[in-house]
Amino acid sequence: MDVFFLxxxxxxxxxxxxxxxxxxxxxxxxxxxxxxxxxxxxxxxRKPGDLTSALANAHSExxxxxxxxxxxxATMIVWQHHMYFKFRQRAAVVPEGANLYWWKxxxxxxxxxxxxxxxxxxxxxxxxxxxxxxATLSATSLAxxxxxxxxxxxxxxxxxxxxxxxxxxxxxFFVFFGQGCVDQRSGKEPLVKGKESFCDSMKSxxxxxxxxxxxxxxxxxxxxxLRDKMKYELFYAVREATRPTVRRDCFPYDRVVNAVP
Numbered sequence: 001m002d003v004f005f006l007x008x009x010x011x012x013x014x015x016x017x018x019x020x021x022x023x024x025x026x027x028x029x030x031x032x033x034x035x036x037x038x039x040x041x042x043x044x045x046r047k048p049g050d051l052t053s054a055l056a057n058a059h060s061e062x063x064x065x066x067x068x069x070x071x072x073x074a075t076m077i078v079w080q081h082h083m084y085f086k087f088r089q090r091a092a093v094v095p096e097g098a099n100l101y102w103w104k105x106x107x108x109x110x111x112x113x114x115x116x117x118x119x120x121x122x123x124x125x126x127x128x129x130x131x132x133x134x135a136t137l138s139a140t141s142l143a144x145x146x147x148x149x150x151x152x153x154x155x156x157x158x159x160x161x162x163x164x165x166x167x168x169x170x171x172x173f174f175v176f177f178g179q180g181c182v183d184q185r186s187g188k189e190p191l192v193k194g195k196e197s198f199c200d201s202m203k204s205x206x207x208x209x210x211x212x213x214x215x216x217x218x219x220x221x222x223x224x225x226l227r228d229k230m231k232y233e234l235f236y237a238v239r240e241a242t243r244p245t246v247r248r249d250c251f252p253y254d255r256v257v258n259a260v261p
Contacts (some may be wrong), residue, residue: 083113
């Protein structure tokens with residue numbers, strides 16, 4: 001991995017593939033060194049400005065930035081592909097002028113795309129825990145582009161993205177089905193076979209499964225954020241208690257989306 005270090009004999013910077021013992025390899029040390037380099041070359045004795053600090057941080061974190069961008073693009077491609085597929089399907093199902101027309105046209109596609117984006121996160125998360133594979137790939141030229149030394153940060157990032165998707169999807173479900181239930185009870189939305197389909201869906205088995213999944217991911221997200229402020233034994237017990245629920249119940253969203261009137 002390419003890192004910068006300071007040659008103490010001449011005070012110059014050089015770039016080596018395999019740094020010698022004592023070379024600067026820590027990201028924080030790299031940022032400090034680059035800030036100092038910019039400062040000495042431009043305005044000696046003056047503290048680096050925000051732009052200089054931002055450039056130094058971007059350089060030292062260039063591999064993680066590349067990973068974040070690559071992950072964002074891949075997630076958006078998966079989301080857009082499945083969202084558009086469902087959007088075209090809904091065009092033939094929802095009649096013009098129907099109550100909550102655009103809600104019925106847009107919410108199921110958005111949720112359908114989000115579901116597959118979450119599945120992508122679930123496929124990537126185990127890769128960040130494959131230690132032997134990571135160690136093997138770290139010795140290849142791929143390590144110049146992929147920050148294998150920061151797989152823990154990648155794992156945390158993927159987990160937070162997953163929790164965010166689950167949270168947003170659940171909130172959107174509540175708003176959509178709640179509004180549909182209110183409209184059916186007020187007579188604005190027609191009943192389906194004499195039943196309040198929106199209201200019944202919110203109490204169905206699959207929706208109750210979704211509530212449990214939302215609670216499990218919420219607990220995992222909160223405990224992960226507070227991991228440095230709580231005892232490890234408690235953190236481990238909570239994660240092990242919620243892990244089976246996540247594995248068993250992922251993902252009910254496709255069945256709920258397909259049940260939309």
